[in-house]
Amino acid sequence: MKHGKTILVVAVAVFPFLVWAAEKTASPAPELKSFEEKISYVMGREIGQSLSEAPTPVDVNTFIRGMQDAIQKRPSALTDTDEEAIKAEFSARMQAAQAAKSAALAEENRKSEEAFLAKNKSAKGVVTTASGLQYEVLKPGTGAKPKETDRVKVNYRGSLLDGTEFDSSYARNQPAVFPVNGVIPGWTEALQLMQLGGKYRLWVPSKLAYGERGAGRAIGPNALLIFEVEPLEIVNN
Secondary structure (H helix, E strand, C coil), X not given: CCCCCCXXXXXXXXXXXXXXXXXXXXXXXXXXXXXXXXXHXXXXXXXXXXXHCCCCCEXXXXXXXXXXXXXXXXXXXXXXXXXXXXXXXXXXXXXHHHXXXXXXXXXXXXXXXXXXXXXXXXCCCEEECCCCCEEEEEECCCCCCCCCCCEEEEEEEXXXXXXXXXXXXXXXXXXXXXXXXXXXXXXXXHHCCCCCCCEEEEEECHHHCCCCCCECCCECCCCCEEEEEEEEEECCC
């Protein structure tokens, strides 16, 4: 997080600690009528959302004082040096809180993956390979098996252990084309076990997918990935 003129925009959610000044029993706010009132409210909501994700409590009265000083161009209550120091400390707290959250999620996912794979390997029709990949043949294929050097066209759907779908060629209504050796290791191994025209379910351990890093917002650290895959054809031209 860069130290700029503002630290209001919090890019990564950590946990809410916003300290509200108003009582829950306060009378209803007046209706928003003018453009100025409405845009002011929208801006306040956006800032409030960012503050609700901050890793440290926010005192609303002091926050409003800072806004008023800036809007009315009054001198800051802090020196430039103090402002930069507090921004640096805030950034450090943000990073520490996010690291702690990520570590806790990684451990939770690791335990869930371990327990699931241990149980799933005994399920009817499930094959576990030497690498730890698990797969099931949903519909036998009759065509060739792709080689590591091939490019393949496939339809697929990817989801997490809790059922959350994070990617789908079916949803895009367009099969994907990629090199067998250009995807995550679990896919590279699995594709070479498949026959064209078949349909397969894969359980890809995190070590054969995105590991402790995860991938974007959708795939967390140590996440087990579940896929339904239909290899359609080998496309080498």
